[in-house]
Amino acid sequence: MNAIVQCQALTKSYGSKQVLKQLSFELEKGDVAALIGPNGAGKTTLFSILCGYLKPDSGSVSLLGHRAGSDALFGKVSALPQDAQFDPAFSIGEQLDFFGRLQGLSNKAARAETLRVLALVELSEQVQHKAGALSHGMRKRAAIAQAFIGQPELVLLDEPTAGLDPVNALHIRQLISRLSGDVSFMISSHNIFELEQLCNKVLYLEHGQLQTQASGETDSQQQYLTLQLEQDDAAAVTQALSQLPGLVSINASQKKELVLCYSVQQNTDFDLAVLQCLAANGWRYRNLTKGQTLEQKLFKAV
Numbered sequence: 001m002n003a004i005v006q007c008q009a010l011t012k013s014y015g016s017k018q019v020l021k022q023l024s025f026e027l028e029k030g031d032v033a034a035l036i037g038p039n040g041a042g043k044t045t046l047f048s049i050l051c052g053y054l055k056p057d058s059g060s061v062s063l064l065g066h067r068a069g070s071d072a073l074f075g076k077v078s079a080l081p082q083d084a085q086f087d088p089a090f091s092i093g094e095q096l097d098f099f100g101r102l103q104g105l106s107n108k109a110a111r112a113e114t115l116r117v118l119a120l121v122e123l124s125e126q127v128q129h130k131a132g133a134l135s136h137g138m139r140k141r142a143a144i145a146q147a148f149i150g151q152p153e154l155v156l157l158d159e160p161t162a163g164l165d166p167v168n169a170l171h172i173r174q175l176i177s178r179l180s181g182d183v184s185f186m187i188s189s190h191n192i193f194e195l196e197q198l199c200n201k202v203l204y205l206e207h208g209q210l211q212t213q214a215s216g217e218t219d220s221q222q223q224y225l226t227l228q229l230e231q232d233d234a235a236a237v238t239q240a241l242s243q244l245p246g247l248v249s250i251n252a253s254q255k256k257e258l259v260l261c262y263s264v265q266q267n268t269d270f271d272l273a274v275l276q277c278l279a280a281n282g283w284r285y286r287n288l289t290k291g292q293t294l295e296q297k298l299f300k301a302v
């Protein structure tokens with residue numbers, strides 16, 4: 001086991017309000033983990049604890065084998081806070097140089113590092129610009145660049161693409177995906193589509209508790225099919241498909257969409273049997289795909 005983050009029975013309250021309740025989870029080296037949950041669920045609080053900005057009331061948290069906030073993590077763990085800001089008085093380049101020097105780099109090495117990370121987020125030409133001269137999206141990308149200074153082993157990104165247009169959001173996703181072999185990530189976002197594409201692990205936080213720790217891996221004996229129907233005949237289709245050998249469960253995830261779970265052991269040709277059943281009854285379908293979406297996993301309880 002190569003744990004990069006270990007949280008054990010973490011609790012945190014603000015006054016009488018308990019925000020994190022006995023949170024336990026682990027992330028392994030190479031994980032790209034999604035932290036997801038409704039507004040006020042406690043995501044930023046958890047990020048702040050992992051970064052060492054806040055102390056938990058009880059429980060333990062270790063990153064790369066060290067206590068959160070410990071000096072040993074300096075340069076190894078970096079974070080993009082939700083409300084990252086730049087000083088309007090200095091250029092982006094000067095501020096990134098400063099972060100490089102804080103990590104012990106010489107002036108020259110810090111400048112080289114600034115240019116490297118700005119190139120990663122396609123902001124090389126803005127090195128001399130002050131924050132006020134950058135668009136919101138550019139400022140966000142510059143803040144993401146800051147999180148990549150040095151050689152962090154774990155990067156915590158709170159809402160990395162919030163406020164970015166689709167093209168810039170795509171660039172950031174591609175960047176994370178490109179770096180994810182060497183760097184582990186924990187990403188908080190409300191964009192489920194984005195997380196589904198990027199992440200191999202999901203931490204779903206609700207009312208300060210971890211509801212599920214879903215991962216890309218599923219029970220290898222059980223598979224999912226998502227069936228989108230042409231017409232609203234889900235009730236009749238459900239009844240007919242319920243008779244198929246190997247079916248474990250069938251749920252309507254939307255009006256014309258069914259998610260079927262089946263046992264591969266019991267019926268290796270289950271998808272074929274579904275198609276035959278639809279054809280025999282004259283039911284038309286728009287799409288039949290293997291697997292289920294993250295949204296279905298988290299919110300439709302199939």
Ligand SMILES: Nc1ncnc2c1ncn2[C@@H]1O[C@H](COP(=O)(O)OP(=O)(O)OP(=O)(O)O)[C@@H](O)[C@H]1O
Pocket residue numbers: 014019037038039040041042043044045046
């Ligand atoms: N400094 C604070 N003092 C008092 N209460 C706080 C403080 N920070 C956060 N809270 C409360 O703790 C709860 C969790 O807040 P947190 O910001 O961690 O949630 P979140 O999941 O990040 O929300 P969002 O998705 O809206 O960013 C909320 O009810 C919030 O009002």
